């Protein structure tokens with residue numbers, strides 16, 4: 001397995017390319033700057049097979065349609081995030097002023113779903129709070145948390161469908177229930193670990 005992180009757009013979003021031993025690849029959060037993502041795909045001889053959105057904000061979804069069409073692949077997003085794909089207020093493409101066209105091949109997922117790619121198993125966990133349909137994706141000892149939690153911080157909860165109480169529960173009841181040594185790959189900023197955030201995250205206090 002290989003994980004490549006590409007930082008895209010002015011929002012500095014982490015787009016992840018995760019590849020199997022056969023170079024089949026999942027694109028997590030193609031939020032923009034598609035030329036950077038394509039360059040990495042081609043340089044590494046990767047074969048995209050599907051897209052997963054951790055949630056439906058502009059900086060995570062803007063290049064969905066381009067990649068879905070180019071590689072004829074589906075986009076997976078949580079069922080509670082349905083409204084974000086076509087609502088430019090919810091997905092904030094109106095606020096950001098970007099040219100956005102929703103992808104056509106959308107598949108909805110929920111907690112308990114597993115997406116397989118060769119030897120890789122992507123397990124889906126609903127972690128709402130930043131948005132109603134935010135997810136964490138578990139791959140072995142790695143967690144792709146989107147904008148739910150960052151190193152030393154958490155996602156905003158003042159945007160449509162956000163709630164701090166719900167976010168706090170998602171972090172305590174889902175993310176912090178994974179083993180301490182699990183690696184957190186957030187939607188923005190550097191990697192972290194479950195234990196690091198338990199001990200240092202100033203927004204989430206374990207009592």
Ligand SMILES: [Zn+2]
Pocket residue numbers: 055057130147155
């Ligand atoms: Zn977001």
Ligand SMILES: [Zn+2]
Pocket residue numbers: 011013057059060147187188
């Ligand atoms: Zn974001």
